[in-house]
Amino acid sequence: MRRTTFLALHLACGAVATAAAGNVRAEQQVRVDGAGLTHVCGEHPQVTVQAMTRADAEAACDGASRSLRFLARAGIDGPASMTIEVVPELPGELASRAVGCFVRETKRILLLSFSAFQAGGGWFRMPPSRDLYRAAASHEMAHAVVACHSESRRLAIAAHEYVAYVVFFATMDAPLRAALLLKFPGAGFKSAGQISDINHIVDPNQFGVDSWRHYLRTSDREVWLRKVIAGEVVPEVSEDPGASSR
Numbered sequence: 424m425r426r427t428t429f430l431a432l433h434l435a436c437g438a439v440a441t442a443a444a445g446n447v448r449a450e451q452q453v454r455v456d457g458a459g460l461t462h463v464c465g466e467h468p469q470v471t472v473q474a475m476t477r478a479d480a481e482a483a484c485d486g487a488s489r490s491l492r493f494l495a496r497a498g499i500d501g502p503a504s505m506t507i508e509v510v511p512e513l514p515g516e517l518a519s520r521a522v523g524c525f526v527r528e529t530k531r532i533l534l535l536s537f538s539a540f541q542a543g544g545g546w547f548r549m550p551p552s553r554d555l556y557r558a559a560a561s562h563e564m565a566h567a568v569v570a571c572h573s574e575s576r577r578l579a580i581a582a583h584e585y586v587a588y589v590v591f592f593a594t595m596d597a598p599l600r601a602a603l604l605l606k607f608p609g610a611g612f613k614s615a616g617q618i619s620d621i622n623h624i625v626d627p628n629q630f631g632v633d634s635w636r637h638y639l640r641t642s643d644r645e646v647w648l649r650k651v652i653a654g655e656v657v658p659e660v661s662e663d664p665g666a667s668s669r
Protein backbone atom coordinates (compact mmCIF):
# COMPACT_ATOMS: atom_id res chain seq x y z
CA MET A 424 0.00 0.00 0.00
CA ARG A 425 2.85 2.33 0.85
CA ARG A 426 4.40 1.76 -2.56
CA THR A 427 1.10 2.62 -4.26
CA THR A 428 0.94 5.90 -2.36
CA PHE A 429 4.47 6.75 -3.36
CA LEU A 430 3.75 6.10 -7.04
CA ALA A 431 0.57 8.12 -6.85
CA LEU A 432 2.43 11.10 -5.46
CA HIS A 433 5.22 11.05 -7.97
CA LEU A 434 3.75 9.84 -11.22
CA ALA A 435 0.38 11.61 -11.27
CA CYS A 436 -1.72 10.11 -14.05
CA GLY A 437 -1.06 6.45 -14.50
CA ALA A 438 0.46 4.92 -11.45
CA VAL A 439 -2.52 4.03 -9.34
CA ALA A 440 -4.61 2.82 -12.25
CA THR A 441 -1.85 0.35 -13.09
CA ALA A 442 -1.34 -0.70 -9.50
CA ALA A 443 -5.04 -1.22 -8.97
CA ALA A 444 -5.48 -3.31 -12.12
CA GLY A 445 -4.33 -6.50 -10.45
CA ASN A 446 -6.28 -5.75 -7.33
CA VAL A 447 -9.88 -5.54 -8.46
CA ARG A 448 -12.18 -5.60 -5.49
CA ALA A 449 -15.33 -7.60 -5.89
CA GLU A 450 -17.27 -5.64 -3.30
CA GLN A 451 -17.90 -1.94 -3.38
CA GLN A 452 -17.19 -0.16 -0.11
CA VAL A 453 -19.73 2.20 1.30
CA ARG A 454 -19.38 4.60 4.20
CA VAL A 455 -22.30 6.64 5.48
CA ASP A 456 -21.72 10.13 6.85
CA GLY A 457 -23.50 13.47 7.03
CA ALA A 458 -23.11 14.17 3.32
CA GLY A 459 -24.71 10.88 2.32
CA LEU A 460 -22.89 7.82 1.05
CA THR A 461 -19.22 7.81 0.22
CA HIS A 462 -18.84 4.98 -2.21
CA VAL A 463 -15.47 3.54 -3.27
CA CYS A 464 -15.80 2.23 -6.81
CA GLY A 465 -15.09 -1.49 -6.90
CA GLU A 466 -13.17 -1.83 -10.14
CA HIS A 467 -11.44 1.54 -9.77
CA PRO A 468 -10.98 2.27 -6.05
CA GLN A 469 -9.16 5.48 -6.91
CA VAL A 470 -12.63 6.86 -7.73
CA THR A 471 -14.97 7.72 -4.87
CA VAL A 472 -18.55 8.90 -5.22
CA GLN A 473 -20.47 11.00 -2.72
CA ALA A 474 -24.18 10.48 -3.22
CA MET A 475 -27.42 10.38 -1.30
CA THR A 476 -28.51 7.08 -2.83
CA ARG A 477 -26.64 3.88 -3.50
CA ALA A 478 -28.19 3.59 -6.97
CA ASP A 479 -26.76 6.97 -7.99
CA ALA A 480 -23.35 6.06 -6.63
CA GLU A 481 -23.35 2.78 -8.50
CA ALA A 482 -24.36 4.42 -11.76
CA ALA A 483 -21.59 7.01 -11.34
CA CYS A 484 -19.03 4.31 -10.56
CA ASP A 485 -20.11 2.20 -13.49
CA GLY A 486 -19.91 5.14 -15.88
CA ALA A 487 -16.52 6.22 -14.54
CA SER A 488 -15.15 2.69 -14.78
CA ARG A 489 -16.31 2.27 -18.36
CA SER A 490 -14.58 5.52 -19.22
CA LEU A 491 -11.32 4.59 -17.47
CA ARG A 492 -11.31 1.15 -19.10
CA PHE A 493 -11.86 2.56 -22.59
CA LEU A 494 -9.19 5.22 -22.25
CA ALA A 495 -6.70 2.80 -20.68
CA ARG A 496 -7.09 0.56 -23.74
CA ALA A 497 -6.06 3.59 -25.81
CA GLY A 498 -2.97 4.01 -23.62
CA ILE A 499 -4.41 6.97 -21.73
CA ASP A 500 -4.18 6.60 -17.95
CA GLY A 501 -6.58 8.15 -15.48
CA PRO A 502 -5.91 10.39 -12.48
CA ALA A 503 -4.45 8.97 -9.26
CA SER A 504 -7.67 9.83 -7.46
CA MET A 505 -10.99 11.39 -8.32
CA THR A 506 -14.13 12.32 -6.42
CA ILE A 507 -17.54 12.44 -8.03
CA GLU A 508 -20.07 14.48 -6.10
CA VAL A 509 -23.67 13.69 -6.94
CA VAL A 510 -25.61 16.91 -6.44
CA PRO A 511 -29.24 18.05 -6.72
CA GLU A 512 -28.21 21.08 -8.79
CA LEU A 513 -25.11 22.31 -10.59
CA PRO A 514 -23.64 25.62 -9.49
CA GLY A 515 -23.99 29.01 -11.15
CA GLU A 516 -24.54 29.25 -14.88
CA LEU A 517 -24.56 25.47 -15.30
CA ALA A 518 -27.77 25.02 -13.28
CA SER A 519 -30.45 23.65 -15.63
CA ARG A 520 -28.03 23.79 -18.58
CA ALA A 521 -25.83 20.75 -17.97
CA VAL A 522 -26.02 17.30 -16.41
CA GLY A 523 -22.53 17.36 -14.94
CA CYS A 524 -19.19 19.12 -15.00
CA PHE A 525 -15.56 18.59 -14.18
CA VAL A 526 -14.09 21.30 -11.97
CA ARG A 527 -10.41 21.53 -12.82
CA GLU A 528 -9.49 23.67 -9.82
CA THR A 529 -10.83 21.24 -7.23
CA LYS A 530 -10.33 18.13 -9.38
CA ARG A 531 -13.88 17.02 -8.70
CA ILE A 532 -16.69 15.89 -10.91
CA LEU A 533 -20.14 17.24 -10.13
CA LEU A 534 -22.95 15.07 -11.48
CA LEU A 535 -26.68 15.65 -11.12
CA SER A 536 -28.56 13.10 -9.07
CA PHE A 537 -30.65 10.74 -11.15
CA SER A 538 -33.85 12.32 -9.86
CA ALA A 539 -32.62 15.78 -10.94
CA PHE A 540 -31.49 14.31 -14.27
CA GLN A 541 -34.98 12.87 -14.74
CA ALA A 542 -36.61 16.15 -13.78
CA GLY A 543 -34.68 17.79 -16.62
CA GLY A 544 -36.91 15.84 -18.99
CA GLY A 545 -34.22 14.25 -21.16
CA TRP A 546 -30.91 14.73 -22.87
CA PHE A 547 -29.77 14.28 -26.47
CA ARG A 548 -33.46 14.15 -27.51
CA MET A 549 -33.74 10.97 -25.43
CA PRO A 550 -35.77 10.20 -22.32
CA PRO A 551 -33.74 10.40 -19.09
CA SER A 552 -32.95 6.70 -18.61
CA ARG A 553 -30.50 5.15 -16.17
CA ASP A 554 -28.30 4.14 -19.11
CA LEU A 555 -28.13 7.69 -20.36
CA TYR A 556 -27.37 8.89 -16.84
CA ARG A 557 -24.48 6.46 -16.54
CA ALA A 558 -23.18 7.72 -19.89
CA ALA A 559 -23.15 11.25 -18.46
CA ALA A 560 -20.82 9.96 -15.74
CA SER A 561 -18.57 8.40 -18.41
CA HIS A 562 -18.41 11.71 -20.24
CA GLU A 563 -17.39 13.64 -17.12
CA MET A 564 -14.82 11.05 -16.11
CA ALA A 565 -13.26 11.40 -19.57
CA HIS A 566 -12.92 15.15 -18.94
CA ALA A 567 -11.08 14.36 -15.71
CA VAL A 568 -8.69 12.04 -17.54
CA VAL A 569 -8.02 14.54 -20.32
CA ALA A 570 -7.41 17.28 -17.74
CA CYS A 571 -4.89 15.06 -16.04
CA HIS A 572 -2.91 14.92 -19.30
CA SER A 573 -3.17 18.60 -20.15
CA GLU A 574 -2.62 20.26 -16.80
CA SER A 575 0.36 22.39 -17.73
CA ARG A 576 -1.29 24.05 -20.71
CA ARG A 577 -4.72 25.01 -21.91
CA LEU A 578 -6.19 22.43 -24.22
CA ALA A 579 -8.97 23.81 -26.44
CA ILE A 580 -12.46 23.05 -25.15
CA ALA A 581 -13.28 21.35 -28.44
CA ALA A 582 -10.44 18.85 -27.94
CA HIS A 583 -11.67 18.09 -24.42
CA GLU A 584 -15.24 17.64 -25.59
CA TYR A 585 -14.30 15.55 -28.62
CA VAL A 586 -12.65 12.96 -26.38
CA ALA A 587 -15.40 13.13 -23.76
CA TYR A 588 -18.09 12.52 -26.40
CA VAL A 589 -16.15 9.70 -28.03
CA VAL A 590 -16.00 8.05 -24.62
CA PHE A 591 -19.70 8.82 -24.04
CA PHE A 592 -20.73 6.96 -27.21
CA ALA A 593 -18.11 4.23 -27.11
CA THR A 594 -19.02 3.13 -23.58
CA MET A 595 -22.82 3.34 -23.69
CA ASP A 596 -24.87 0.22 -24.35
CA ALA A 597 -25.37 -0.43 -28.06
CA PRO A 598 -29.22 -0.16 -28.10
CA LEU A 599 -29.10 3.27 -26.47
CA ARG A 600 -26.38 4.44 -28.88
CA ALA A 601 -28.34 3.25 -31.91
CA ALA A 602 -31.57 4.91 -30.71
CA LEU A 603 -29.78 8.17 -29.92
CA LEU A 604 -27.92 8.36 -33.22
CA LEU A 605 -31.19 7.82 -35.12
CA LYS A 606 -32.35 11.16 -33.74
CA PHE A 607 -29.31 12.93 -35.19
CA PRO A 608 -28.96 12.12 -38.88
CA GLY A 609 -25.77 13.16 -40.63
CA ALA A 610 -22.27 12.01 -41.45
CA GLY A 611 -20.28 13.76 -38.72
CA PHE A 612 -17.38 16.16 -39.06
CA LYS A 613 -15.83 15.96 -42.52
CA SER A 614 -12.44 17.15 -41.35
CA ALA A 615 -10.51 17.74 -38.15
CA GLY A 616 -10.83 21.48 -38.80
CA GLN A 617 -14.49 21.25 -37.82
CA ILE A 618 -13.55 20.14 -34.30
CA SER A 619 -13.78 23.71 -33.08
CA ASP A 620 -14.93 25.54 -29.99
CA ILE A 621 -17.45 27.46 -32.07
CA ASN A 622 -19.11 24.27 -33.31
CA HIS A 623 -19.32 23.07 -29.74
CA ILE A 624 -20.89 26.29 -28.52
CA VAL A 625 -23.48 26.38 -31.32
CA ASP A 626 -24.88 22.92 -30.54
CA PRO A 627 -23.10 20.71 -27.98
CA ASN A 628 -25.26 17.64 -28.73
CA GLN A 629 -24.66 17.86 -32.47
CA PHE A 630 -20.97 18.40 -31.75
CA GLY A 631 -20.98 15.17 -29.73
CA VAL A 632 -22.65 13.13 -32.48
CA ASP A 633 -20.43 14.65 -35.18
CA SER A 634 -17.35 13.89 -33.09
CA TRP A 635 -18.33 10.25 -32.68
CA ARG A 636 -19.00 9.74 -36.39
CA HIS A 637 -15.74 11.46 -37.27
CA TYR A 638 -13.86 9.28 -34.80
CA LEU A 639 -15.33 6.11 -36.32
CA ARG A 640 -13.78 7.07 -39.65
CA THR A 641 -10.26 7.64 -38.29
CA SER A 642 -7.84 4.89 -39.20
CA ASP A 643 -5.75 4.51 -36.04
CA ARG A 644 -8.23 5.52 -33.37
CA GLU A 645 -6.03 5.11 -30.31
CA VAL A 646 -3.18 7.16 -31.75
CA TRP A 647 -5.70 9.72 -32.93
CA LEU A 648 -7.20 10.16 -29.45
CA ARG A 649 -3.75 10.60 -27.95
CA LYS A 650 -3.00 13.28 -30.54
CA VAL A 651 -6.21 15.15 -29.71
CA ILE A 652 -5.30 15.08 -26.01
CA ALA A 653 -1.74 16.19 -26.78
CA GLY A 654 -3.18 19.31 -28.42
CA GLU A 655 -1.97 18.34 -31.90
CA VAL A 656 -5.39 18.52 -33.57
CA VAL A 657 -7.34 21.52 -32.32
CA PRO A 658 -5.30 24.74 -32.17
CA GLU A 659 -4.99 26.32 -28.76
CA VAL A 660 -6.75 29.65 -28.55
CA SER A 661 -3.51 31.62 -28.33
CA GLU A 662 -2.26 29.96 -31.53
CA ASP A 663 -5.43 30.51 -33.51
CA PRO A 664 -4.85 33.63 -35.64
CA GLY A 665 -8.57 34.34 -35.98
CA ALA A 666 -9.38 33.93 -32.32
CA SER A 667 -9.22 37.61 -31.36
CA SER A 668 -11.62 38.66 -34.12
CA ARG A 669 -14.42 36.31 -33.14
Ligand SMILES: [Zn+2]
Pocket residue numbers: 562566584587
Ligand atom coordinates in the same frame (compact mmCIF):
# COMPACT_ATOMS: atom_id res chain seq x y z
ZN1 LIG B 1 -18.24 17.82 -21.75
